Amino acid sequence: MRYTEYTPCEALKPFIKTYYLFETDGEGLYEDTAFATGCMEVMFNMSTNKWQSRSDNQFVDHAPIELWGQVIQPLSFRTTGKSSMLGARFHAHTSSFLLEEGISLFNDHISNLADIMGNSVQHLHERLLNTPTLLERLLLLDQFFINRLAKREKVSNKIQLLSAASSQIQQREGILDVADLATRYGISSRYLHKLFVQHVGLSPKLYQKIHRFQQSLMLLNKGADSLTTIAYQAGYSDQSHFIRDFKSFTHKLPSEFSTLSATAILVSPCK
Incomplete structure (x- = not known):
């Protein structure tokens, strides 16, 4: 698995946190779990292999153009073989410049963005697939989102x-x-x-809760001395509060952190 981030143009920096390329190699199965970050994302499948995520105890296929709503509960996803996803991660408060619907409608769902935005985003995907270099693809994303931003001045x-x-x-x-x-x-x-x-897509209190959770992930990854230290540095009232919140977002204990996700730290907004 390879995950690489790229910076959007200056005009989009207040709205788009990062572009990224997520790639897998080989013939085997790649599985991982996504956790709450407080950010929504759009992903374009740049390969022929399908991605799937777990829904109602079974894995379902993703559309070629994915809209990831706010992930609150752990979300398992997978693919097989060589694949490539080109994505854009928004700041917590800015995905509404892309979407007219209430953002909370998309919580804990991966939706087909083409069903929401129609021909414009389908045409963008076709151009991305037919564009040979990554730099040119990133410029296409810049152009698309700048045009969208101009149409959403009222927000x-x-x-x-x-x-x-x-x-x-x-x-x-x-x-x-x-x-x-x-x-x-x-x-x-x-x-x-x-x-x-x-x-x-979140209440102010849930947004704060997710931000603290992400801070705790970074502290765990850095090998903080104790759970009490992590709880204090991440802003929790005590260790039990930290453990309770951690379990609510991962369904696991902090001591199991190393087995949670290969990408949790890579995609964290707190890194």
């Missing part, structure tokens, strides 16, 4: 507010006071909650 003010609010949430320790955060921006807590659900 720009909300995205700016959510950018500031999500940054504040990342810096908070202890229990998040949503009312206090809303007051900072001159809006009601109910409206802030509504904005997060519509444009991030």
Whole structure:
């Protein structure tokens, strides 16, 4: 497995966290598990091999153009043989510049983006497949997303507010006071909650919970001294709080971290 990230153009940096190429080699089965990151993604299958994910205790085929909603519960996925996926990962608060529907509708689902966006994204996929170099493909992605951004100017003010609010949430320790955060921006807590659900797909408190979980993954990967140390550094109230949250996102204990996922650290927004 190879995972490589690429930087979008300057105009898209506030909206797209990274482009990436995810590749597998060989004839065997590749399996992994995705965990909550707080970010949505779009992936284009650049090979003929299909990807699958587990749904209702069985594996189902993915469409050639995938929209990954907010992953909250662990999501198992797999492919066989040599494959290549070209993807774009959005910031937590910016996927609504691409989609007009409420973002929370896509939570814990991998959807066919062509069913949502129609011919424009299908045409982009065809051009990507017929373009020989990676650099040219990345330029096509830039062009597509810039055009989309120009059509969605009406959400720009909300995205700016959510950018500031999500940054504040990342810096908070202890229990998040949503009312206090809303007051900072001159809006009601109910409206802030509504904005997060519509444009991030998560409530403010769940977003904070996922951010802490991702911080704990990075600390585990670095070999932090103890679970108590990790809990403190990631902003949990105590070790039991950390373990409880960790299990809710992985269905496993922190001590089992090394066996969880080959890509969990590579795709973490906290790395």
